Amino acid sequence: MLLIPCPWCGPRDEAEYTYGGQAHVPYPQDPASLPDEEWGRYLFHRANPKGPHAERWCHTAGCRRWFNAVRDTATNQLLAVYRAGEPRLAGGEANGRDLFA
Amino acid sequence: MADTETSVSARSPLAGHAARFAAATRRSGGAVRLAELPYLAQIDVRLDPKGPAADAVGLALGFPLPTQPNTVVHGGGSSALWLGPDEWLVVGRPGTRAELEGRLREAVGDEPAAVVDISAQRTALLVAGPRSRDLLSHGCALDLHPRSFGAGRCAQTLLARAQVVLAVRDELKPGFWVLVRSSFAGYLGDWLLDAATEYTGAV
Numbered sequence: 001m002l003l004i005p006c007p008w009c010g011p012r013d014e015a016e017y018t019y020g021g022q023a024h025v026p027y028p029q030d031p032a033s034l035p036d037e038e039w040g041r042y043l044f045h046r047a048n049p050k051g052p053h054a055e056r057w058c059h060t061a062g063c064r065r066w067f068n069a070v071r072d073t074a075t076n077q078l079l080a081v082y083r084a085g086e087p088r089l090a091g092g093e094a095n096g097r098d099l100f101a
Numbered sequence: 102m103a104d105t106e107t108s109v110s111a112r113s114p115l116a117g118h119a120a121r122f123a124a125a126t127r128r129s130g131g132a133v134r135l136a137e138l139p140y141l142a143q144i145d146v147r148l149d150p151k152g153p154a155a156d157a158v159g160l161a162l163g164f165p166l167p168t169q170p171n172t173v174v175h176g177g178g179s180s181a182l183w184l185g186p187d188e189w190l191v192v193g194r195p196g197t198r199a200e201l202e203g204r205l206r207e208a209v210g211d212e213p214a215a216v217v218d219i220s221a222q223r224t225a226l227l228v229a230g231p232r233s234r235d236l237l238s239h240g241c242a243l244d245l246h247p248r249s250f251g252a253g254r255c256a257q258t259l260l261a262r263a264q265v266v267l268a269v270r271d272e273l274k275p276g277f278w279v280l281v282r283s284s285f286a287g288y289l290g291d292w293l294l295d296a297a298t299e300y301t302g303a304v
Contacts, residue, residue, distance in 0.1 A: 008170045008171075008185070008186060009170055009171055009256070009257075010170075010171075012242070012243075012258065013242045013259075015259060015262075016258065016259060061257065061258060061259050061264050062256070062257045062258060063170070063184065063185045063186075063257060064184075064185060064257075065185055065186065
């Protein structure tokens with residue numbers, strides 16, 4: 001089981017969380033005027049990297065806050081977590097928070 | 102003739118467990134103490150922790166709302182548990198819910214905030230005694246040792262796969278409040294009695 005560090009509550013079992021897919025997918029400015037192909041791209045196309053992946057998680061059984069995490073999809077190692085609204089992290093850099101303090 | 106008179110008598114979710122909790126407590130010889138704390142007043146408060154409503158609620162309660170995640174502050178007959186960066190659970194004595202809700206609602210005034218009576222959502226269990234940490238650890242992944250979960254700590258987590266709010270009782274002796282949804286209370290009560298078998302002896 002993954003041990004995921006919630007930016008509010010600290011490390012908790014994966015079972016307490018809900019996965020929310022890729023993070024930082026912007027909602028189109030004017031959906032009504034989008035061509036079908038671009039709307040389909042927004043709805044269905046997601047990055048599928050082997051390596052660091054920014055994704056959304058919700059601490060469902062805890063504080064019920066959404067946050068973002070950078071996870072290496074090859075090793076399942078969590079590289080960074082940051083609260084919703086905080087700037088995007090690429091993973092690996094120090095974000096002032098020890099992941100497993 | 103059909104009895105058309107409505108009878109509204111309060112019945113707590115774990116009323117049927119009271120005798121078994123008492124028997125298990127007795128048999129454990131002081132190792133664990135299990136009991137329901139029914140009808141606690143529970144008010145959910147959501148507001149901006151940096152806004153004037155937070156200060157007003159602090160004044161109304163007599164102590165400031167905790168801003169440190171997963172901490173609880175006790176005082177003046179009520180307790181405030183941190184549930185989120187903008188959410189708290191204020192717990193008061195049984196029978197005080199209308200008064201407590203009114204007091205908090207008056208305090209926040211016209212500020213953007215939500216004060217909701219959720220007393221019926223959860224019931225509270227008292228799990229106390231020297232083996233209470235061991236008992237909860239049978240079904241809880243958190244480190245409940247006093248050095249990481251000591252006085253003034255609370256947490257929302259899973260206990261035997263049921264969502265609970267754990268809070269350390271404001272005393273020197275080990276003891277916890279376990280707040281659990283009313284619909285899960287029977288299951289969790291059964292689970293606690295089963296998990297406590299090694300401290301209470303077989304039934």
